[in-house]
Amino acid sequence: MLNFLQMIVNGMAAGSTYALMGLAMVIIYKTTEVPNFTQGEMALLSSYLTYMFLDQYGVPYHVVFPAALVFAFVLGCVLEFVVLRRAKEPNILGMIVITIGLEMILMGFVSWKFGADQKTMPFPITPYDSVVIGKVFISTLELLTMGMVLLLMTGLFVFLRYSKLGIAMKATQQNDVAARLMGIRTDRIRMATWGISSTVGCTAGLLISSIVMQPYMMWDPLLKGFAAAVMGGMTSLPGAVFGAYMLGIIENLFGGYISIEFKSVVAFAIIVLVLCVKPSGLFARHYVKKV
Amino acid sequence: MNMKRVYYEDVRFFTSGVVFFWFVALLLFLAAFPFLFKNYYVYVANYIAINVIVAIGLNILVGYTGQISLGHAGFFAIGAYGTLVLMTKAHLPFLVALPLSALVAALFGFLLGLPALRLEGPYLAIATLGFGMTVTQVIGRVGFFGGRQGLHAPELSIGPWNLSTDRDFYYLLITITILLTLAARNIIKTRVGRSFIAIRDADIAAETMGVNLVFYKTLSFALSAFYTGVAGGLYAFVLRYIEPEIFTLLRSIMFLSMVVVGGLGSIMGSVAGACLLSWMDLQLRNILNIPYLGEWLKTLSQSFFSITGVSNIQFILYGLIMILIMLFEPLGIFGIWIRTKKYWKMWPF
Numbered sequence: 001m002l003n004f005l006q007m008i009v010n011g012m013a014a015g016s017t018y019a020l021m022g023l024a025m026v027i028i029y030k031t032t033e034v035p036n037f038t039q040g041e042m043a044l045l046s047s048y049l050t051y052m053f054l055d056q057y058g059v060p061y062h063v064v065f066p067a068a069l070v071f072a073f074v075l076g077c078v079l080e081f082v083v084l085r086r087a088k089e090p091n092i093l094g095m096i097v098i099t100i101g102l103e104m105i106l107m108g109f110v111s112w113k114f115g116a117d118q119k120t121m122p123f124p125i126t127p128y129d130s131v132v133i134g135k136v137f138i139s140t141l142e143l144l145t146m147g148m149v150l151l152l153m154t155g156l157f158v159f160l161r162y163s164k165l166g167i168a169m170k171a172t173q174q175n176d177v178a179a180r181l182m183g184i185r186t187d188r189i190r191m192a193t194w195g196i197s198s199t200v201g202c203t204a205g206l207l208i209s210s211i212v213m214q215p216y217m218m219w220d221p222l223l224k225g226f227a228a229a230v231m232g233g234m235t236s237l238p239g240a241v242f243g244a245y246m247l248g249i250i251e252n253l254f255g256g257y258i259s260i261e262f263k264s265v266v267a268f269a270i271i272v273l274v275l276c277v278k279p280s281g282l283f284a285r286h287y288v289k290k291v
Numbered sequence: 292m293n294m295k296r297v298y299y300e301d302v303r304f305f306t307s308g309v310v311f312f313w314f315v316a317l318l319l320f321l322a323a324f325p326f327l328f329k330n331y332y333v334y335v336a337n338y339i340a341i342n343v344i345v346a347i348g349l350n351i352l353v354g355y356t357g358q359i360s361l362g363h364a365g366f367f368a369i370g371a372y373g374t375l376v377l378m379t380k381a382h383l384p385f386l387v388a389l390p391l392s393a394l395v396a397a398l399f400g401f402l403l404g405l406p407a408l409r410l411e412g413p414y415l416a417i418a419t420l421g422f423g424m425t426v427t428q429v430i431g432r433v434g435f436f437g438g439r440q441g442l443h444a445p446e447l448s449i450g451p452w453n454l455s456t457d458r459d460f461y462y463l464l465i466t467i468t469i470l471l472t473l474a475a476r477n478i479i480k481t482r483v484g485r486s487f488i489a490i491r492d493a494d495i496a497a498e499t500m501g502v503n504l505v506f507y508k509t510l511s512f513a514l515s516a517f518y519t520g521v522a523g524g525l526y527a528f529v530l531r532y533i534e535p536e537i538f539t540l541l542r543s544i545m546f547l548s549m550v551v552v553g554g555l556g557s558i559m560g561s562v563a564g565a566c567l568l569s570w571m572d573l574q575l576r577n578i579l580n581i582p583y584l585g586e587w588l589k590t591l592s593q594s595f596f597s598i599t600g601v602s603n604i605q606f607i608l609y610g611l612i613m614i615l616i617m618l619f620e621p622l623g624i625f626g627i628w629i630r631t632k633k634y635w636k637m638w639p640f
Contacts, residue, residue, distance in 0.1 A: 035413035086618050092412045093359050094617050097551050100544055101613030108606030115597035215603075219540075223420065230417045265428045268421030272406060275418050279409035 015248025020204035021225025040218030043205030076198025233284030348518025357491030362423030370523025400516025404509035431535030441534030554625025575605035
């Protein structure tokens with residue numbers, strides 16, 4: 001029983017990083033209907049620059065971390081402005097290809113600049129500290145990540161539902177032309193969306209980089225986060241978080257009870273199964289395009 | 292001028308004497324290739340031919356049927372491992388093992404096509420991506436397939452011929468490539484191909500016109516997987532050694548970028564895209580050896596970047612090409628070709 005609880009907690013810890021990436025992807029998909037494969041690498045670039053300033057220039061934490069979030073915001077805006085906005089007659093395949101291209105550029109740049117070897121991020125909380133709740137161990141870093149997920153999810157949910165900008169985002173997604181007629185600057189809204197999403201991604205990147213730091217570190221969280229977001233319906237923030245925790249927990253239980261070898265496969269098998277039953281994910285209405 | 296009056300004109304292979312001339316010239320060039328260039332370039336040609344087959348197969352799915360796939364490395368792996376296992380464990384001859392494993396890949400393609408009937412956009416992307424990753428992971432962990440160590444290709448001989456060198460294998464590979472290219476071109480011109488295109492343009496409209504969606508979508512997946520499986524089986528003999536690390540997501544992305552760069556919905560575009568990107572892939576692996584540019588990059592890397600990561604420049608260039616093509620010429624190399632042809636048509640007037 002104790003073992004079981006520990007596995008659930010570990011699964012939730014793993015799910016939290018997926019949840020952060022999933023949240024970031026959902027924000028962009030909600031507004032622009034682009035599945036953003038660049039997400040991971042935007043976070044990667046921000047994390048590596050943070051590492052550079054912390055490690056090589058010795059800038060203190062309380063300056064670097066907020067600066068990293070601001071940088072991530074600007075990076076998202078710039079990418080949208082320079083690349084995504086220039087796409088002519090975008091269709092979904094074209095957008096996927098563009099974001100994959102961007103992803104390769106950023107990843108190539110980071111690996112070129114910093115080399116492919118493992119780095120250690122000087123992070124204020126070491127991943128080895130842990131607290132004991134009941135008899136279940138959980139590291140402080142994992143607790144921080146979980147708290148971050150809940151905070152960001154509620155924050156974003158409230159922001160998207162009640163703030164003016166959030167409603168403008170929804171309008172942009174539902175009908176671009178009508179939104180523009182109502183006086184919404186849709187281009188600027190999209191830019192802001194990319195910025196916000198990149199900031200959320202950057203939070204995930206910083207938290208992950210304290211455990212593992214090398215140029216491929218964001219691939220797994222990105223793909224799992226994407227899978228979680230798809231499972232939750234791609235447009236629903238709580239759906240993405242729920243999907244991410246589900247994936248994390250199932251993965252860990254599968255690893256603990258059935259086979260540790262095929263642990264990372266089971267996530268994708270579940271996704272395919274879920275999509276067979278509910279083709280638009282668990283929390284979204286299935287929408288059939290008219291001719 | 293260019294008007295087609297009867298059906299026969301549309302399906303005819305050689306639309307003019309000029310086309311026939313260039314086709315024969317190309318065949319002669321390909322036949323003479325191993326005698327004209329040194330061994331390394333024969334290997335390059337083999338590598339390109341493999342990618343041409345995959346790109347054509349993927350284009351049938353992505354370009355003609357309008358379905359996205361990020362999991363073709365999975366079919367590639369099934370083809371490669373299938374061929375080797377059938378040859379070493381079941382002792383089948385190569386010419387039986389290759390089509391058999393391609394058929395297995397096609398079966399998996401059919402199975403993947405079933406959920407794909409209801410999925411589109413990002414949902415389809417994640418489903419295919421998941422498939423590709425699952426295949427690679429499973430193969431990498433099962434001892435029967437060699438696990439992490441991978442498998443070595445056995446000696447290859449067909450009848451009396453022993454195809455142990457790149458040069459010998461080249462002829463077999465080129466023959467298969469040409470046959471598959473012509474087959475793809477003909478499939479697209481038939482009822483099946485027209486159904487694919489109808490599904491791409493509007494699937495509901497196609498269904499109302501009497502196109503059986505279930506049949507043709509799964510057929511498209513299976514056909515595409517078949518091509519990729521054949522390419523995988525052949526690739527095992529180009530490398531002579533396969534391991535799970537070869538069949539990563541990155542390879543699926545590379546296949547997709549070949550199709551996109553070459554031009555969606557054009558067979559000749561896929562050939563061009565595959566040639567360009569696989570040649571670039573091989574050249575950029577040792578980028579520091581390129582004259583002049585290499586020296587400059589070396590000093591640049593030493594002062595601002597890390598010298599160990601310099602090979603990652605190829606990712607930057609790949610990404611740039613993909614983005615630029617998507618932004619400025621969505622039809623890829625094929626689109627550029629069409630535009631140039633139009634521009635010069637009336638020359639010098």
